[in-house]
Amino acid sequence: MKLTTLSIAGTTTAAVGVGHGAFVPLDAPDLGALLAGSDWRQRVDVARASGAAPVRLDEDGVRIGPLVPRAGKVICCGLNYADHITEMGRDLPEYPTLFAKFADTLTGPADDIAVSASAQVDWEAELGVVVGRTLTDADETEAEAAIAGYTVANDISMRDWQRRTLQWFQGKAFDATTPVGPVMVTPEEVESTRFAGDGFTVRGYVNGDLVQEGRTRTLVFGPARLLSYISRFTTLRPGDLVLTGTPGGVGMGMEPPRFLRDGDVVATEIDGIGRLENRVRLT
Amino acid sequence: MKLTTLSIAGTTTAAVGVGHGAFVPLDAPDLGALLAGSDWRQRVDVARASGAAPVRLDEDGVRIGPLVPRAGKVICCGLNYADHITEMGRDLPEYPTLFAKFADTLTGPADDIAVSASAQVDWEAELGVVVGRTLTDADETEAEAAIAGYTVANDISMRDWQRRTLQWFQGKAFDATTPVGPVMVTPEEVESTRFAGDGFTVRGYVNGDLVQEGRTRTLVFGPARLLSYISRFTTLRPGDLVLTGTPGGVGMGMEPPRFLRDGDVVATEIDGIGRLENRVRLT
Numbered sequence: 202m203k204l205t206t207l208s209i210a211g212t213t214t215a216a217v218g219v220g221h222g223a224f225v226p227l228d229a230p231d232l233g234a235l236l237a238g239s240d241w242r243q244r245v246d247v248a249r250a251s252g253a254a255p256v257r258l259d260e261d262g263v264r265i266g267p268l269v270p271r272a273g274k275v276i277c278c279g280l281n282y283a284d285h286i287t288e289m290g291r292d293l294p295e296y297p298t299l300f301a302k303f304a305d306t307l308t309g310p311a312d313d314i315a316v317s318a319s320a321q322v323d324w325e326a327e328l329g330v331v332v333g334r335t336l337t338d339a340d341e342t343e344a345e346a347a348i349a350g351y352t353v354a355n356d357i358s359m360r361d362w363q364r365r366t367l368q369w370f371q372g373k374a375f376d377a378t379t380p381v382g383p384v385m386v387t388p389e390e391v392e393s394t395r396f397a398g399d400g401f402t403v404r405g406y407v408n409g410d411l412v413q414e415g416r417t418r419t420l421v422f423g424p425a426r427l428l429s430y431i432s433r434f435t436t437l438r439p440g441d442l443v444l445t446g447t448p449g450g451v452g453m454g455m456e457p458p459r460f461l462r463d464g465d466v467v468a469t470e471i472d473g474i475g476r477l478e479n480r481v482r483l484t
Numbered sequence: 485m486k487l488t489t490l491s492i493a494g495t496t497t498a499a500v501g502v503g504h505g506a507f508v509p510l511d512a513p514d515l516g517a518l519l520a521g522s523d524w525r526q527r528v529d530v531a532r533a534s535g536a537a538p539v540r541l542d543e544d545g546v547r548i549g550p551l552v553p554r555a556g557k558v559i560c561c562g563l564n565y566a567d568h569i570t571e572m573g574r575d576l577p578e579y580p581t582l583f584a585k586f587a588d589t590l591t592g593p594a595d596d597i598a599v600s601a602s603a604q605v606d607w608e609a610e611l612g613v614v615v616g617r618t619l620t621d622a623d624e625t626e627a628e629a630a631i632a633g634y635t636v637a638n639d640i641s642m643r644d645w646q647r648r649t650l651q652w653f654q655g656k657a658f659d660a661t662t663p664v665g666p667v668m669v670t671p672e673e674v675e676s677t678r679f680a681g682d683g684f685t686v687r688g689y690v691n692g693d694l695v696q697e698g699r700t701r702t703l704v705f706g707p708a709r710l711l712s713y714i715s716r717f718t719t720l721r722p723g724d725l726v727l728t729g730t731p732g733g734v735g736m737g738m739e740p741p742r743f744l745r746d747g748d749v750v751a752t753e754i755d756g757i758g759r760l761e762n763r764v765r766l767t
Contacts, residue, residue: 273586273587273588274586274588279651294649295648296648296649296654297649298649298650298651299649299651299653299654300583300584300651300653301583301584301585301586301653301657302584303556303557303584303718304556305556305557305718305719306718317621318716318717338600359717362717365578365579366577366579366580366581366582367581367650368562368581368582368583368651368652369651370559370582370583370584370653371579371582371717374584374717374718375717375718376620376717376718376719433601434601434642434645434654434657434658434659435586435588435589435657435658435659436588436659
């Protein structure tokens, strides 16, 4: 199943996709709140069977909001694609490089990304993992079972701010700059569409040109391993979001470096999940 | 006034101190929720004048909970004491080094700090600043006016995890390891007790031995400047917490390095605000 958070006339609601840009609203204010109930799959099934009228994305006042607008934790992994690390001549890391964002950092899959005070806005196409169960000190099997689903994200990064100090956080936590969505796809749906296990292809585009392409089977720390590792120091809860890192091809790595200009369109897609398309506004 | 969050028989409530370990509960589930109402000062005044029976910390089932148990943002500054930076032979930084914690990282002023999986648990005594108003792109004057109050914190750090990668986050975000409190003291109260402006003295003790002592007037980035800087990239909201960095004297800097052992007691105090006393449990 494909789940998301809709914004309808300014109010958010969890919703389940029923195809062709139509969603049936669910009795929860957002996807994270839905996942906090252990019976969420049943509730979705009941709503789908109810015959309730779907909402369409082309209706006035309907948009897809940030997927998990009240996520308690958004944790990101850097330096995680083995092929890119090897290509850069580095050793594979023993531990994941982790940093945090806040829910305020997230934005919707079609929203403009407005940035002021940065001249080095860069892209990072990523697979996102939504947590479906509380996880503390979990092994990889438990962590795998706690994955509610997968989504698409772009960890848009303000490289000038990111490199002002040793800690990346300030360049990674600008409000409403990390698009996520458009939906969370549950694991069994992914298997049935042949993108089993870690085998997603993550692509990033700028103004229609392919700039990044990575296969998540080359992740040093795959989704379950990342969730397990994080759960050893902090509790993961339903609706928390973990971003798994970006493959090669970011603007900072180009010769000369390339950064986003006002009006540029960044697209991010993963086959079997969906596509983000966001216009950058430098204000 | 001195405000805090009490836990009474497992339920939290905001409360105002009325002296001698007694607090009058307020009609809000925690300090952050209280501060979210713009009339919080009036509500506190009404509660104090109501003659409601105070709760005492020595009653059964009463403890001070984490000061802001549902803080949306906890943002910390590293490398911020000018005297310590100069003494280490480094240049003063142009930008604050910032990293994030989550509300789950916080714990109460007298709670045990239980840590597993780290052999390098270290202390960092700090002044904390609680945000009282929503701040976006604020100058220092606005930021100063948005400070709800000051508190005491200890950014307990798992140095082995902190140094596994370039990003400190994982060593700084272990659940329930950052004690905060015991109260938030409002700015006018601090002035009246002669600790005006940035002139707090922050002290850290291990098993009764003074190991850290710093004066916040030597902060490179004082409270208002930090809040202003952060508000340029992310919105600060009532109940958010900003930790201002630690002076010299941490265990990692000793020759040889000294880390906390099971049963050690870490105390953290700021004159005019209060004292934390936490026993470390290595499990």
